[in-house]
Amino acid sequence: xxxxxxxxxxxxxxxxxxxxxxxxxxxxxxxxPKQGEVLVRNIWMSVDPYMRGRMMDRESYVPPFQIGKxxxxxxxxxxxxxxxxxxxxxxxxxxxxxxxxxxxAPAESLTQVDPKMGPIEAFLGVLGMPGLTAYAGxxxxxxxxxGDTVFVSAAxxxxxxxxxxxxxxxxxxxxxxxxxxxxxxxxxKEAGIDKAINYKTCGDLDAAVKAAFPKGxxxxxxxxxxxxxxxxxxxxxxxxxAALCGMIEQYNNTEPAPGPNxxxxxxxxxxxxxxxxxxxxxxxxxxxxxxxxxxxxxxxMKWQQTVxxxxxxxxxxxxxxxxxxxxxxxxVKVGNDPAV
Amino acid sequence: MPAEKNRQIAIVELPQGKLSESNFKLVESTVPEPHEGxxxxxxxxxxxxxxxxxxxxxxxxxxxxxxxQVMAGGAIAEVISSTAEGFKAGDxxxxxxxxxxxxxxxxxxxxxxxxxxxxxxxxxxYGIAGLTAYFGLFEIGQPKEGETVVVSAAAGSVGSIVxxxxxxxxxxxxxxxxxxxxxxxxxxxxxxxxxxxxxxEPVHKALKAACPDGxxxxxxxxxxxxxxxxxxxxxxxxxxxxxxxxxxxxxxxxxxxxxxVPGLIVTKRxxxxxxxxxxxxxxRDQALKDLERWVGEGKIKVQEDxxxxxxxTPKALIGLLAGENRGKRxxxxx
Numbered sequence: 001x002x003x004x005x006x007x008x009x010x011x012x013x014x015x016x017x018x019x020x021x022x023x024x025x026x027x028x029x030x031x032x033p034k035q036g037e038v039l040v041r042n043i044w045m046s047v048d049p050y051m052r053g054r055m056m057d058r059e060s061y062v063p064p065f066q067i068g069k070x071x072x073x074x075x076x077x078x079x080x081x082x083x084x085x086x087x088x089x090x091x092x093x094x095x096x097x098x099x100x101x102x103x104x105a106p107a108e109s110l111t112q113v114d115p116k117m118g119p120i121e122a123f124l125g126v127l128g129m130p131g132l133t134a135y136a137g138x139x140x141x142x143x144x145x146x147g148d149t150v151f152v153s154a155a156x157x158x159x160x161x162x163x164x165x166x167x168x169x170x171x172x173x174x175x176x177x178x179x180x181x182x183x184x185x186x187x188x189k190e191a192g193i194d195k196a197i198n199y200k201t202c203g204d205l206d207a208a209v210k211a212a213f214p215k216g217x218x219x220x221x222x223x224x225x226x227x228x229x230x231x232x233x234x235x236x237x238x239x240x241x242a243a244l245c246g247m248i249e250q251y252n253n254t255e256p257a258p259g260p261n262x263x264x265x266x267x268x269x270x271x272x273x274x275x276x277x278x279x280x281x282x283x284x285x286x287x288x289x290x291x292x293x294x295x296x297x298x299x300x301m302k303w304q305q306t307v308x309x310x311x312x313x314x315x316x317x318x319x320x321x322x323x324x325x326x327x328x329x330x331x332v333k334v335g336n337d338p339a340v
Numbered sequence: 341m342p343a344e345k346n347r348q349i350a351i352v353e354l355p356q357g358k359l360s361e362s363n364f365k366l367v368e369s370t371v372p373e374p375h376e377g378x379x380x381x382x383x384x385x386x387x388x389x390x391x392x393x394x395x396x397x398x399x400x401x402x403x404x405x406x407x408x409q410v411m412a413g414g415a416i417a418e419v420i421s422s423t424a425e426g427f428k429a430g431d432x433x434x435x436x437x438x439x440x441x442x443x444x445x446x447x448x449x450x451x452x453x454x455x456x457x458x459x460x461x462x463x464x465x466y467g468i469a470g471l472t473a474y475f476g477l478f479e480i481g482q483p484k485e486g487e488t489v490v491v492s493a494a495a496g497s498v499g500s501i502v503x504x505x506x507x508x509x510x511x512x513x514x515x516x517x518x519x520x521x522x523x524x525x526x527x528x529x530x531x532x533x534x535x536x537x538x539x540x541e542p543v544h545k546a547l548k549a550a551c552p553d554g555x556x557x558x559x560x561x562x563x564x565x566x567x568x569x570x571x572x573x574x575x576x577x578x579x580x581x582x583x584x585x586x587x588x589x590x591x592x593x594x595x596x597x598x599x600x601v602p603g604l605i606v607t608k609r610x611x612x613x614x615x616x617x618x619x620x621x622x623x624r625d626q627a628l629k630d631l632e633r634w635v636g637e638g639k640i641k642v643q644e645d646x647x648x649x650x651x652x653t654p655k656a657l658i659g660l661l662a663g664e665n666r667g668k669r670x671x672x673x674x
Contacts, residue, residue: 053607222602225602225603229601229602238401244602244605244606245606257599257603258595258596258597258598258599259568259596259597259598259599259600259601259602260596260597260601261594261595261596261597262597263563263567263582263585263597263598263601263612264394264563264585264588265400265614266582266612266613266614267400267582267583267584267585267614267615267616268394268400268401268614268616269400269401269614270613270614270615270616270619271613271614272611272612272613272614273601273602273605273611273612273613274605274609274610274611274612274613275602275604275605275606275607275608275609275610275611276606276609277606277607277609280609
């Protein structure tokens with residue numbers, strides 16, 4: 001039994017902002033699983049800003065996508081045929097083989113998802129890489145202490161919204177920035193942060209950050225770069241920590257953008273600016289699951305997701321990431337979840 | 341000691357752009373009288389540091405300097421008289437006396453110094469310069485044997501010690517300095533593995549040749565374009581000790597900072613950390629013990645650049661900012 005699979009391939013390397021035509025929908029036949037392999041039907045897939053980086057042919061922490069080959073990314077699916085003892089038919093698995101309907105893969109390369117911990121798509125969000133990114137960046141890189149003052153950029157995004165709620169759970173004063181009044185309202189009303197700044201309408205971002213932090217910033221969780229980083233450095237307290245996570249504002253730049261011109265302040269204030277990638281922090285998973293499952297069950301960890309239906313709409317979902325159209329985690333529903 | 345004159349250098353106007361001698365003025369006043377808890381000090385050696393210029397840009401770990409005041413600056417001084425316990429005439433102290441011949445300060449602000457020859461070493465290798473090199477390299481940079489360490493302003497008071505400490509750790513050491521003479525000195529006299537002359541070659545290209553295995557630790561004394569060039573050569577999990585940004589002190593703030601911040605810091609998982617020497621006060625005794633031992637064993641060569649006369653202090657600072665010194669620059673006042 002072989003299945004016909006619809007998949008999304010990279011048609012060309014985008015220059016600047018990606019376009020529809022950089023993607024193509026193709027069909028391929030999926031072979032039966034060999035010994036030790038499983039055949040999986042994807043149900044959910046994730047689109048994330050970091051994928052833009054992999055579309056460029058350059059050295060990075062993950063190899064670039066190849067033209068003419070299917071794209072990759074986080075996905076949750078269900079085993080439909082197993083040739084391995086590790087999984088049985090019907091098991092839910094987490095993989096990096098999104099952007100397609102079906103795949104076969106060695107069972108060893110997949111991790112099982114426990115549907116009792118939450119809706120399965122949460123393993124692409126608050127219980128998945130974005131959640132662990134938030135946790136590792138805030139707790140380990142940011143060295144969060146109870147009661148710290150915390151500034152979060154892209155605060156309503158998949159990572160930022162978890163950062164905000166984790167920091168609140170630790171008794172911190174939390175200010176987040178986001179790009180619409182609707183997002184800011186969600187942050188203040190639902191996520192419960194102390195203040196949200198709409199960076200598109202606040203006028204002078206630097207002045208807004210200054211006003212929001214009369215006593216300065218202990219931890220800055222950096223998701224965007226540019227003016228946000230500059231303002232954060234200006235108002236960080238002595239011994240402040242900046243966890244540098246991603247730079248959605250800069251993924252589409254063809255040249256590396258200039259950095260903030262106030263890095264000199266790192267000396268006088270003994271600041272730490274540290275970059276990190278979630279894959280270096282998988283050892284935190286047990287404590288992460290423990291803390292997150294408590295917060296989820298007590299209603300202290302909320303999330304928003306934006307869903308596009310059908311694999312063919314995956315490029316559209318990805319492009320929407322860069323126009324700020326998504327709210328929370330951006331997902332594509334590739335197939336039905338029989339459990340729902 | 342009334343009636344004796346106290347020559348002082350005051351800052352008459354904060355610099356807009358480059359610092360010049362016209363920003364300073366030599367003035368005379370009478371030697372002040374110490375009050376309860378104060379000591380009267382005779383200044384012997386004034387330390388010149390790039391940070392002196394940074395203080396004119398605004399408050400940091402100390403208050404900003406204001407026009408009309410005696411220019412601030414650290415110095416070695418001798419106690420003439422003291423009304424407070426613990427200090428007596430003849431004691432040698434380190435204090436922010438400012439640029440003048442005599443100063444009165446509360447004894448709380450004095451750090452007693454050991455009696456040691458030559459006295460100037462108390463400002464160089466056993467002073468802020470040596471401790472900055474020691475803590476910045478070992479605590480922030482954390483170099484491991486076999487790693488590549490790059491230091492900028494390498495012929496300066498801090499950089500020249502950083503490079504020698506990193507050699508002792510078994511690292512490949514590359515210095516960045518201005519001029520062939522300084523670069524030759526780093527390699528031939530101090531034992532650096534290579535030196536890059538930023539005045540005669542593009543730094544990013546020269547670094548590629550000098551650091552074939554990339555950079556693990558960058559000790560940054562200059563900021564700006566050289567920081568940017570190093571960022572592009574850093575290895576995964578590299579450490580950048582931000583010690584100063586002399587290229588940014590003298591003149592207007594640059595229009596933009598180094599490219600690669602934050603992008604390269606994320607993808608390479610770098611740690612970039614600023615520090616000042618006071619952050620490590622608790623480890624100071626051990627550091628001084630280590631430094632004394634290494635100087636005694638000849639493992640650290642101490643280079644000093646001593647200029648005579650209080651009146652020459654402004655010119656000496658301006659020259660330091662232009663990179664004309666080799667090793668620790670100071671003024672001999674008395």
